[in-house]
Amino acid sequence: MPTSSLFVAQVSSGCNSCEETFRHPSMARLMLLTDVGQAPIRSVDPRTGEPFGPSFADATVEDVKQVVGYAGAAARELQGLDVGTLAEGLDRAADAVDAASHELTRLADRETALGVDRLTGEVARTTGQMRMFAALIRDGSHLDVVRSKLPEGAPARTLLRMNLPIGVVGVFAASNFPFAFSVAGGDTASAIAAGCPVVVKAHYGHPQTSQRVADLLTEAFAQAGLPEHVFQLIHGGNETGRDLVGHPELAAVGFTGSIAGGRALFDLSARREAPIPVFAEQGSLNPVVLAPTALEDPQSVASALASSITLGSGQFCTKPGLILLPSDYETTFVEALRSRVEETGPHILLTEKIFDGYRAALDRIGQVLGVDVWTGDYNAEGFSVPAAIIRVDQATLASNDELMTEVFGPATVVVSVHDVAGLQELLGSMGGHLTGTVHGASQDPWTRAAVSGLAPVVGRLIYGGVPTGVAVDIAMHHGGPYPACTSVQHTSVGTAAIRRFLRPIAYQDMPTELLPTVLTELAL
Numbered sequence: 061m062p063t064s065s066l067f068v069a070q071v072s073s074g075c076n077s078c079e080e081t082f083r084h085p086s087m088a089r090l091m092l093l094t095d096v097g098q099a100p101i102r103s104v105d106p107r108t109g110e111p112f113g114p115s116f117a118d119a120t121v122e123d124v125k126q127v128v129g130y131a132g133a134a135a136r137e138l139q140g141l142d143v144g145t146l147a148e149g150l151d152r153a154a155d156a157v158d159a160a161s162h163e164l165t166r167l168a169d170r171e172t173a174l175g176v177d178r179l180t181g182e183v184a185r186t187t188g189q190m191r192m193f194a195a196l197i198r199d200g201s202h203l204d205v206v207r208s209k210l211p212e213g214a215p216a217r218t219l220l221r222m223n224l225p226i227g228v229v230g231v232f233a234a235s236n237f238p239f240a241f242s243v244a245g246g247d248t249a250s251a252i253a254a255g256c257p258v259v260v261k262a263h264y265g266h267p268q269t270s271q272r273v274a275d276l277l278t279e280a281f282a283q284a285g286l287p288e289h290v291f292q293l294i295h296g297g298n299e300t301g302r303d304l305v306g307h308p309e310l311a312a313v314g315f316t317g318s319i320a321g322g323r324a325l326f327d328l329s330a331r332r333e334a335p336i337p338v339f340a341e342q343g344s345l346n347p348v349v350l351a352p353t354a355l356e357d358p359q360s361v362a363s364a365l366a367s368s369i370t371l372g373s374g375q376f377c378t379k380p381g382l383i384l385l386p387s388d389y390e391t392t393f394v395e396a397l398r399s400r401v402e403e404t405g406p407h408i409l410l411t412e413k414i415f416d417g418y419r420a421a422l423d424r425i426g427q428v429l430g431v432d433v434w435t436g437d438y439n440a441e442g443f444s445v446p447a448a449i450i451r452v453d454q455a456t457l458a459s460n461d462e463l464m465t466e467v468f469g470p471a472t473v474v475v476s477v478h479d480v481a482g483l484q485e486l487l488g489s490m491g492g493h494l495t496g497t498v499h500g501a502s503q504d505p506w507t508r509a510a511v512s513g514l515a516p517v518v519g520r521l522i523y524g525g526v527p528t529g530v531a532v533d534i535a536m537h538h539g540g541p542y543p544a545c546t547s548v549q550h551t552s553v554g555t556a557a558i559r560r561f562l563r564p565i566a567y568q569d570m571p572t573e574l575l576p577t578v579l580t581e582l583a584l
């Protein structure tokens with residue numbers, strides 16, 4: 061297996077310890093944990109709260125400098141690489157991850173408690189994305205080539221506009237999708253397809269899974285003939301992330317996580333001597349509006365929403381976290397929702413930090429005057445938490461920012477609204493969200509007000525369904541106005557995600573032999 065260095069990890073078991081040496085394709089030097097002045101990263105089983113397996117040291121500032129420097133050299137090598145080789149690298153990577161699916165899903169389940177069945181589907185989605193981008197770049201449509209001949213008297217005779225790779229991309233892996241939004245996820249796949257080297261910062265919640273996937277990708281890319289450092293992985297915390305974003309050779313950032321995390325990276329980028337784009341997918345409440353005509357049968361809609369709220373223990377970026385409905389129907393609907401939620405579980409959160417944050421959020425919300433918090437039963441082992449339904453009226457919601465902040469976990473806020481005018485006022489005061497969902501007959505005034513009110517503040521508007529479940533498709537837009545994302549124009553899912561890591565250039569009166577060779581390769 062190709063490798064640029066060795067990584068030495070200290071493994072502890074009871075009172076005995078041993079050293080395990082791992083082939084680590086992404087670090088730039090031999091590192092011993094005893095050389096690092098902070099606690100190493102280690103997997104924790106969310107079902108028990110117990111650590112297990114090897115430790116991973118934070119990349120130092122010098123490590124980050126070397127890794128991004130290597131990526132910069134790879135970017136220059138990629139300029140002369142044919143599209144077919146890039147596509148083959150993505151296909152080989154997809155094949156390698158698929159072949160290891162059984163091993164990967166069981167390792168990821170122990171690190172995340174997301175369940176083998178769910179994770180098996182996520183692996184398929186991840187490899188499907190890589191093959192999708194491979195097919196896209198073979199076609200060449202991502203280059204968006206436009207040629208024109210100008211009339212006499214114009215300042216040029218011919219113009220050709222096309223897209224070029226933006227440069228080295230730093231990817232911050234997500235906690236809740238250890239495959240599809242992590243090391244081999246959509247950010248990495250779309251950036252590699254664009255011709256950009258990638259440096260991924262692994263998420264501390266699943267370091268072993270991250271490392272194993274990174275090894276598979278490194279070997280697959282090498283077998284396809286891609287430059288040695290086209291893909292690299294680093295482990296670390298906030299300081300490592302700051303070092304990565306601050307490196308002058310980094311050209312863009314892909315991030316999936318919290319509003320606080322995404323905004324911190326965005327602000328850090330803005331303070332650079334040369335600011336770079338940060339494509340951050342952040343928190344979202346994903347409001348759901350239930351019109352009176354949808355509540356004639358409250359059991360049906362309550363069942364669908366209960367499953368969506370608790371899917372993955374409520375740790376989806378598209379979880380319906382805010383449900384708006386007419387006051388007259390609130391009691392009946394909440395009773396139905398509570399009954400359905402009680403049938404779900406256990407609800408095990410990914411990490412201790414998420415676990416602590418969920419409990420603290422419910423404690424704060426429970427102290428707000430006029431708020432009623434119901435919590436279900438739960439198994440108190442590990443990072444297990446109860447589901448929660450938070451009931452509030454529109455006036456209380458409007459006067460408490462805490463209630464308009466995402467609670468990451470199996471909780472939702474149900475808001476009683478008096479009339480259509482109140483609904484329009486509430487939707488008009490909202491910030492951005494990834495999704496908005498509407499249930500109700502098309503001629504229902506509540507339905508029509510919801511569609512017109514949600515469209516300006518969401519990236520995807522759903523009728524009659526649930527927001528969880530994001531189709532990987534050419535027509536998908538997975539994004540939204542701030543604070544859902546830092547870039548309202550871009551998606552992190554679907555073929556259009558590649559546009560984040562491309563930049564346009566116009567060639568004026570350029571001889572054909574001096575144009576990028578990719579135009580000849582693809583006969584564009």
